[in-house]
Structure formats: structure tokens, C-alpha cells
Amino acid sequence: MNDPIFKRRKTMLYQMNYWYFLVFSVIVVLISLSVLSAVIIQLYKETQQEAHYVEKKLIHISKSKTPDWHEAIEDQLYTKHPDFYIHVETPAHQSIYSTGSESITDNNRYLIHLSLFSSISFKKKFIPIYHHRFYSNGYHFDLFVRMIRIYQFIKLVAKILSICGVIGILIGLLAIYQLSRHLSLPLRNVTRRIKQVTASQDLKKSIIVPNQPQEVHDMALAFNRMMEQLDQLIDREKRFVADASHELRTPLAAIRGHVELIKRHGKGHPEVIEQSIQFMDQESRRMQRLMDQLLMITHLEKKAAEVQTIDLSVIVQTVVSDYFQTTDRPIETSIAKHVSALSNEDYIHQILISLLDNARKYTPASGSIQVAVTTDDAFAYIRVTNDGPVIPDAEKEAIFTRFYRLDKARNSGKGGSGLGLSIVKTMVDMINGKIWVEDAPTGGNVFIVQMKRAIE
Template sequence: MKNWRTAFNKNRKTTLFRMSFWYILILLLTVVFIGLAAVTSISYQLYKSTEHEINYVEKQLHKESKEKNPDWTDSLENIFYSQHPDFYVHIETPQHKTIYSKGSESITDNNMYKFKLSLFSSIAFKKKLVPIYHHHFLYNGYTFDLYVRMISIHKFISLMIKVLLVCILLGTVFGALAIYQLSKKLSRPLMEVTSMINQVTETNDLKQRVPVPESPKEVHELALAFNQLMGQLDQQIERELHFVSDASHELRTPLSAIRGHVELIKRHGNDHPELVQKSMHFVDEESKRMQRLINQLLMIARLDRRSKELENVNLSMIAKNVVLDYATDVKQHFSTEITDATYALANEDYVHQVMVSLLGNARKYTPEDGWIKLIINRDEHYSYIIVQNSGSSIPDDEKEKIFTRFYRLDKSRTSENGGSGLGLAIVKELVELDEGSIWVEDVEPTGSAFIVRLKSRTANSLK
């Protein structure tokens, strides 16, 4: 009993159970409503027919009451038993004499439950719930009470109740089976998707994908969304694993070098003092390199959790402030082309970091006799940050890859310049947080242009 109750409590929360329950309930309510509507409609028609007959009998009684010495016994026989065998009458004469039609004595007692339909008419129930129509009227000093046993309505209502009960029983049995099968068929795709999701959860196999049914549409879209989520999660985990691996490798290299020089100082430092100075310089450079790498890793971690706070920022003003700090350390020929009052929807700190990083990257890979140019301009819809530099161009097949974490065009050159392969990856994430885009184009005759495009705003634009 307890197991059955537990299973029932578990299943009643399922979509299959709820669909079946509500379908059956709606079916029953529909059958009952149709049955009651039919009973009410036909009963009303039978009632109106009885009312018309009462009016006819009333007219006949009016005519008889006008007679000087009416023979009520003969008249009642003629009025009722030829065409109205279920009619009964109780007449009280002006002399207070009571006259009953044949068989009406028992039907006119007070042992009845009555309810009024109108001022002069009512319905009473007595003996097997057969409805009795009662009509009371006065005419020419006589008091008349007409009673009609509405047997036809009683038989009809009894028959309809039996039919209705049979329909409810059959409808419940066959409807429940049909609705259960239909609900099971409709919910099968959802159950399959749920089962597959549980399997993926239990096995932790992010490569698995749930089947995508063609219908119903909601389950189709759910399966697609889940597969898309699993794909994104799988890619994210792979990126994180790759990131951890690359970060470990990048940190291992300077640590190994530092460790080697420490061992060298331990072994030969006392005998060769010149090695101490050389090794200390190397340790200092490698520790700075590690510090830069760790700072970049921490920045990427913060960017992954940082919320967007975009506002209307003045790119022209930010660029001029960056140039003041940047131009003093540049050995290459440096120039600017800044359009005043260039605004964009962005985060001011992000924009500042993007400009500094792109100019630093340009300085790193531009020969000392080369040139670097910073351009700020806008068009009708977008504002642009463009950093151009001379030097070697970037191959077309690597223009997208350079924005990947730890990716380097030239391993030896990057090592020489102390790069970590994270600078442009950080720049891309900052630009995307500003809801912008970044790409690389070639500069003639040789060189590259890093182009950042942001949504344009005016000085009076709201946030």
C-alpha cells in the first residue's frame, strides 16, 4: 500500500498524469453539460406543451361555469378523459361545495413538496418523484385547482439520467484509455529528452547530444537549446583546460630558468662573483615577466565575471590622454588623426585599456625606423579606434588566430620581446564587453591596422 501511494505521488507530478487527469475531467464535464443541456431543453418544451393544454382546459372550465346549472361530473368526463387522462381537478362552488374529478382525491392532499414557478402555478413532487403541475385560478365565483401528472417528463428525465450515467461510464473508461495513449504519445519526445539529459548528467559525457524530435515544437526547441548549451559548455571546458595547460607551460618556463640560475649561484657563486650579478639580472627579468603574465591572467579571470556598465564616452578625449603618456616612450615615428567629439557607447576603463594595449603591441612589433599611427573617427552608425603600424604584415590565415589566448605568430620573436600571447586576447574580450568588434587589415606597402568598431553616440546621447 505504501509503495503504491509513493508511486502515485511521484507519477501525479508528471506531465503525462496531469494531461490525462485534465483531459478526462474536461471530457466528463463536457458530457455532463451536454446531458444537462439536453434534459433541460426538452423538459422545458414538454413543460410548455403541458402549459398550453392547461390553458385549453381552463377555457373549457370557463365555458362550463357560465352554465346556469352546470353538470360538473359529465363535463369533467368530457373534458379530461377523452384527451387529457393525466389531468385532475378540484372545484369549489360558490356554495362551498367541493367537487373532485375521478382519482384526484389522493393527488390533491398536502403531502407534497412544492415550489412556485409563477404567481398561479407551481410544480410538486410526490410518489416516485413524478412531477405534478398545479394551476390555481378563480372564475365566476368558482375556485379551480388543476393538477397534471407530468409522466412524460418524468419518463424522459429518468431515461436521460440512465443514458447520461452510461455515457459517463463509457466515456470515462474509453476516454481515459484514449487520452492516456494520446498523452503518452505527446509526452514521449519530452520523456526521451529528459532521459538523455539524465544520462548525460550521470556519465558527465559532454560530447553526448539529445535527439531532436521534429514535433512538438516546444520539445524540438528544448532539445536544440540543450544541445547548444552542451556544445557551449563543452567548448568552454576545453578552452579552460587549454588555458590552464598553456598558463602552466608559460609559468613553468620562467620558473625553470630562475631555478637553474639559483642552482648556478649555489654551486659557483662563491668562486665566480660575476655569475651572481648576471644571474640576479636574469632572475629579475624573468620575475618581471612572470608578474606581467600573472597580472594578465588575473585580468582575464576578472573579465569573465565583470558586469557590463556601458555609457556615453568621449573617445577623442581618452585618445588624447593616452597619447600624452604614450608618445614620450616611443622610438618609432608616431602620429595621430583624432576627430574631435567622437563618442561611443562603451566603458571608459575598457576603452583606455584597449588603446594602451594596441599601441603597446604596435610598438613591440614595429622596427625603430618604422611608424605608428592612432586614428579616431566615426560615421553615421559607428565610432572607430584604428592603430596602424609599419613592419611585417600578418598572414590572412592567422588574422583571427592572433586574438586567441597564448597564440603567437613568431615564437622566437615573441620570446625576445617578452610577450605572453594574452595581450590581444584581453583586447578582444574588452571590445566584446563594449558590444563592439575588432579585426585586422593590411596596410600598404607593408604593415597592419587593428580596427575597433563601437556603437556611435553623440555628445547629448543618453546612457
């Protein structure tokens, strides 16, 4: 909905003020009711005590043989308890009323009765009247207390609580409004800056990170990191497209050149046709390998690896034995027995084949390849060592990026596309492992694959 009022209601500022008003109002009402209830209960108990005192006096008078009720009620009780009204029914069924009791004892004037005997009743103006009935020596007594002073006191307390509650809510609303504005200001500033950055489409821009509140600080940092990673991802993709275009352009240009050569000289020089066809076959195969590797990268990025417990020792031994039949380089092994790892058998197979291919490519004919499987308390390791030229420290991480070659001239004489180690790195990441390269103690390089050890 584009309704501005509806949008305003969804803001944090509105929500904080709304919920504060609601919660604080409920709290004020509950506190007021609790205070009023406590006051009413206390006043009711005091009225009860007075009524019991009067009851004792009336019972004492009823014990006389010829009690003078008018004198006892009017002179003794009324002067001390002017709000008390008494109705006495003698054993001879004679009714005696204190002054004003006739109107008080008219049940038609009461609205509510809370109990059968000692109760609180209300007249039409909601003035509470305490009623207590008791019997003694054949007399029936109805004692009424008109609680006008108590009623007025309760009204005063309720009025004071209401005024204080309203003032407290208003002051609280003003305070929470200022506080929420202060707290939401960094968030609104960050939001405005994010809109500016997204509108400019400049991923290199960042937003100012406020020191507080901590949540906004963390959100701004996360946004800047996300923008930085997105910018790096786009740069990598641009480099990938440029490198892939370069890799494809070179064999295509060469193939196109040989096609032109055949057209111009093929009829007069048949040997040119054979040489050109052989060259085009090699270049087309290299293009096919490149396309297969690109498709493999895309497949790996979309598919999650299933990690499970595998016997790394058996898998590596099997792969090395099979690979040994296809290479002219000697392979030395040092494989610890019964090394279990949390990994994926197919991925380990492909990773090891790729590392062996890379080692064979750079190992001279007089050199050898070493494969080792080791373990420690937490991890299992595969080490593939070659006797090739040492990789400079500055490029030990870069060799795992796409289309990267140590040969800056992109000479493909070794037959590589610059994607093999990148694919290996992707597969290692998917099995929650790590891969890096170190200098071999005797010269050459050691490629180390680390993965979590399976605890049996």
C-alpha cells in the first residue's frame, strides 16, 4: 500500500510510541485499580470494626430487662457514629428506627447486594451503604452505615490517580518520542545512504557506520561488507568473461588462420592441409577441454556436495594405483592406514586426479611425484609433491583463481587452461576443506588438502 498514513504506522517511531502508550496505559490502569482496591479494602475493614463495636454495645443493651432503645440509639450511638442507622425489631415485633433509618432501610432504593448478611449495597447515586444483620436475646438488628465520607475519599483518590496517570502518560509519550527519534536517527540516516548508494549503482561507495546503537552499527558494517563482496564478485566475473574470451579467441583465431591457409595454398601444397588439420584438431580439443571445465565450474557452483565419512587411505591408494598406469613419472606414496575423513568420495577422486595431472605437468622427466596421507587430532591431509619450479610466495594464493597462470604471457605450451586448480579449490571448499601450497623441503611444491577427520 502506498498510503502515507499506512506507511507511517509501520515505522519504528510510530510502533515504539504506540506500544509504549498501550503498555503504559495498561500499567497505569492496573496500578490505579490496585491502589483503589487496597484503599477500599482497608476502609471496609475499618467500617467492619466500627460495626462490630456498635454490635457489642447493642447486644449489651439488649440484655437489660427494659432497655431504653431511643435513648441508647439517639443519645449514645448517634453522637459518636452519626453515619450509623439502626433498625431494631423487638421480641414483641415492634420496630424501632434511629433517625433517618426508614429511608436507608428501604430495599427498593438499593441497586446491588453483595451478600446475604454483611454486605455493601449501592444507592442510586452509587453511595455505598454497609449493612450488617445480627440477632441477640430475641431482638433482630439491622445495622446500616452510610459510607459517604469513604465514598468522597475514594472519589478523590480516583481523581488524583487519573490525573497523575494522564500526566505520566503524556510525559512518557514525549520522552519516548524523543528517545525513539534519537535511536531511530542513525537507522534513518543509514537507510537514506543505502538508497543513495543503490540509486547511484556505484558498488564502491560505502555508508557511514554509526557508533551506536549496536544493531545499526552491525547492520551498516554488514552492508558495507556485502557491497565490497558484491563488487569483488562482479570484478571476478568481469575478469572471468575477459579471460574466457581471450582463451577462446586465441584458438579460434588460429583455426581461422589455418582455414585461410588451406584456402590459399591447399590445392598446390597438400602437406599444408594435413598440418593444418592436425593443428585445428589440437586447438579444437583444447577448446573442448576448456568448455568442459567451464561447465564443470557452473555445475559445482549449483550443486551441494554430500559430505560423509570415507576411508581416505583406501580411496587415495586406489586413485594413485590407477593413475600410475597412465603416467611416465614415478609416484612415491606414504599413506597412513585407516584414515577416515568427512568428505565426498567422488570429489576426492577428482581433486587427486587434478593435483596429479598438475604435478606431472611440472615435474621434469628425471623427477618424481610424492603422495602422502596423514592425520592429526582434528584433520586429515592429502599432500601431493612435485619437483617442478618453486612457486613464488606472492602467487601461492593466486594460482587457485580462474585462468591464472604463472606464465604471464599465457603460453599454453603445457596444455593448461588455468582452470584446473580453480576447480580443485571449488571442490575443496564444497567439502568444507582447505587447500594451499608450500615449498617442498627438497625443492618443488607441496599441494596440501585439509579436511575434517571423522572421529570413530
